[in-house]
Amino acid sequence: MISEEINKARIALKSPSEAENLGGWAEALGFALFPSKSNTSPWSTYFGPMATSVDAEGNSHYHPDIGGTPAEVLDHWAMRATSLKHPVLRARYADLAWDLAYAIGRRRRDLIAARTAIDNYLESASERFRSERYHQYDAVDRALDLAIQIKDEGRIDAARVAYMTLHRQDMQQGGNLWWRAVDRLLDEKKANLTEDEQEELIRDLEALVNQSSDPSATKFDPYVTENAARRLIKVYSRGHRSADVRRLHEAVAKAYERFADAHPPMLAAALLQTSMDAYERAGLTEDSKRVRVEMQRQIGESKSDMKPITSEILIQNDDLEKFLTGVIDEDLGSTFAKLAIEFLPKRKILEADVKETAKEAPLMAHISQKIMSDDRVAAIIGSVKDDLFGRLFQQAKFSFSFSHIWLLAAFQRLAERHDVLPEHFVGWANRHGIFEDMGLLLQGVRAWFEGDYVKAVHVLVPQIEGGVRSIAGQLGKPVTKAHPKIKGASVAINMGDILYSDEIVKKLGDDVAFYLLALYADPRGLNLRNQLAHGQLRLTSINDHTARLLIHTLLVLGLWKEFAESFAQTQAQSVEEKL
Template sequence: MNNKGKIEQFLKDLENVDNQISEFEICFKILNFMQELKEIPQNLIWEAIAFALYERYFEEGLNREPNWETYFGPLLRWFTEGGKIIEYPNIQQITPETICYWEKRVQESKHPVFKARYSNLVWDFSEKITGKKPHFSIAQIFIDSVIEIAEKNLQDHFFIIKKLERALSLALIINDKDRIEKLIDTIIKYEDTIADDDKLSSWGFSYKLLVKNKKIKLEKNKEQTIVKVLEKRFERLLTKDDRYPAKEAAFLLIDYYNRHQNIPKIKSILLKLGTKIQEQADKVSPLIASVWLKELYHLYLQYGLKNEADKILTKIKELGKKSHSELKQIEIPIEISKDEFERFINGLIEGDFKTALTNVTLFYIPRKDETIKQLRDLLQKAPLFSFTTHKILDKDGRLVATIGPLKEDIDGRLVLQISQNMGVSSFFLHETLKALIEKFNLDTEAIINYFYESFIFDEKRKVFFVQGIEAYLHNNHLTALHILIPQIEALIRNLAEKIGLQILKPSHSGGFNYKTLDDLLREKAIIDILGEDICLYFRVLFTDPRGWNLRNNICHGIAQIEHFNSITADRVFHALLCLALIKM
């Protein structure tokens, strides 16, 4: 058999499967077959691309620059050492000829999994690649193939649910009422067939795809069937050990009754869920229990269960005191030779006094673009860590902030990463400043004179800076931080005034308050002068509860005595050096 005949037979045999099969399995079969060939024809490359592309790439938050703006995306993405993005498949591999080939395969294929994939690709890429919209019949073929896949259970339920959602969206786009109704029935029947209380991903999708979907006009009896099944499942889940499935069922029911403004029903569901959560909270550590109860507390408040919320709050306070003792300190050793370290420090402080100060100041400013690259690398190297949620607690166990997974909370993760990087570099900053002060024999007068070369330092406030720097140089961190942090806020406010920004905002008492430091650091005019990196740095350092938050913690009497140390004092001094860079 020649090469062409061998390939044709392979593609025919590929579809000859009776058991469940995923697109990834098909892709690997194609790639393995390609290794047997001396010359690989273009059509086989198009086949591999077809089954390697990843569904719902954009919707699942995995997309990063460059953005294809398509339903499908690359299966793999990684960065070279030079920062270049490599993708497989690459969108450049998809040409008008590729689309024509996939259209041909739509007609040739008999197996619904194959037929669904080819038609889905043609619908997704035709206009982007060829400039022409696909015929509506392509969407109809995809919808019919997906319905057959679900009825015959030809894939794992995870993939089938994803396809049913896509099919429903295409049916709505082409306004095919018959197929919409057929899909509604298929979705309800499919969930009824595969639903297992212990498998969270196997139920609830009928409600999400049909009841929550405002574009779907669902018959009342079908809606009631979905809700009644969900209510019965919720009651069963309350009897099981794991609280999470019961919570998910409760949230769907709360969503439904909230839409119908049935508050008594919502309260009934919440009280049942609350009993379940509190029972489970008694069996876990105080740290975990407090997180569960905080979520319950906010739910109770949201739906008017104030008395119950107050009782939960009392428990949270008790747990908070216990949970802090569970926190463990993690230390990561960094090895660097003495010679390397000295070369590093000397390189930063070489030159004259002002050159050295400028170099040190600029070097220790966190860079937003570098941190984003660090987060991207982390997503590649430690994906599980990037998908976790972080809870930040204070010494008393109070929840200060919640930072979501990387793809959902890029701003929060950026602040967290900069905060952590500042902690790691604190030793180096301290030794650098120490060497700088020793080399140039810096005293309070020299530093103050340097500061006051900047126009934003006010002569009327000079005594504050003199006292603050004097305290810093004598390691009196308690005094230095209490004096200097409010002066940094005054400097930013002074800068705002000098460039014509409004620094006042109306107060509740009918007068005016000054805008907060955080407000000012978000002003475009301030960002234009200080730069995005410094403004973000100052927010992490002074005002963001996800970061160091020094301004709020110290000025509001929250900081503990151990926080008044050389690490925080060095950072505040460095912030002043940053502001001293601003010249007329």
């Protein structure tokens, strides 16, 4: 990096004068700062630190930091902007002097510095001075920003013309940065885009859609079709051109459908999802249904492409024994309570684990994931940044899986320490009277005792849903809703209705509500209730651990009021602290 080389030269100076030291620091700082349009600079400037670290006390440290930088550095940059000849360097120094005038020297910005920066950014936006096209666009983009900032109409026009020049070159050469001018100029009202220029950009987008959506053409690329169409749809939607909007959605749908033909089932299924959605937006319902059928077929065939991923986790006997000693008490009721609490995933801990995993595997944290069912995409989980809640389900599934050996050992020790019967579990689950009839509940627990896990799961899951519904009733929520087809009739609310209710979550608590949602009622989690209700729970998914998770739920239900009261107290304490 330039700043590193400058620092090496600065350090190599023998007995430098104060002026040399200051000049060396000004040069190193000027090239260590990182330009960014995302407004992430802690100083509210265009140039910011390359990195930020946080110490154990929570204090932020910037690298580099402009704190303590003498104002004379600004004078040094201004001098360099006028004394040098290379436009890239002149633009950099002038922009530094303009951008950081107040942050470093508490000075008013000098318009001459901004004008110098603009003019040199524009002069440098060619292969002669910036070999990479995206760097040329960056220079023009910054010039336009500065021109708009100082309200210089002449320089705004010059920057816009430079943008259009780069765009025309890209279109002629088949470059992949055609979107830069489109995104900036069509969306920037202050760029003074002329009607002719707007029409040119629209024509170019239409040309891209036509070229990239033709499977017989060498430039066939559904991703380009989609990206160009999306920008056109935005323009046409503003102009209420609904026919053109539908035409473009159809073009995207056909491009992805044709593209899927040439790919293996797993990728084809994902491509067809985009095609199906685009047909739906185009109002072509029958085509959407047709593609859905094909997508379901491809998903079914993709099963053979999937390979299991396993990992080994070693647990020391001493650690296991220490854990069991802590949760298995002499008192059965106390043991039930400890087991309920210990194996209840805590939402804050799940969030912390997700964020920590994102640090360790940043690439995976940015990639969205699709959860495949037998013949469909059951759910989509976005990136950690965009879909933290969705990632919690993924982490909860890992928690449920990881708890296998610990929960097994805990129940084995429970049986050794206490002479437990099915009636003990059923009685505990109904501590707060959420089951009017405990007959089926007892049958389900007895089936678990006898190792009949298929019966246990099929009996207990509906009973647990009924218990959750009863809790909703005790919390004052209606437990029925209007029948979707029969006027005047009602049906019982389901677990999803209950657990997606903000009102219920606020009363029941984040931990219990999310636990039940992840285990029973959300496709991003284990989704046991929905899988069972719709006949999609496979025999291979019903095992001893699945049944133990249900028994643990009964222990949680027996404490639901205590969990709710604890959550309410925590929330009240949080409010008091804020006040």
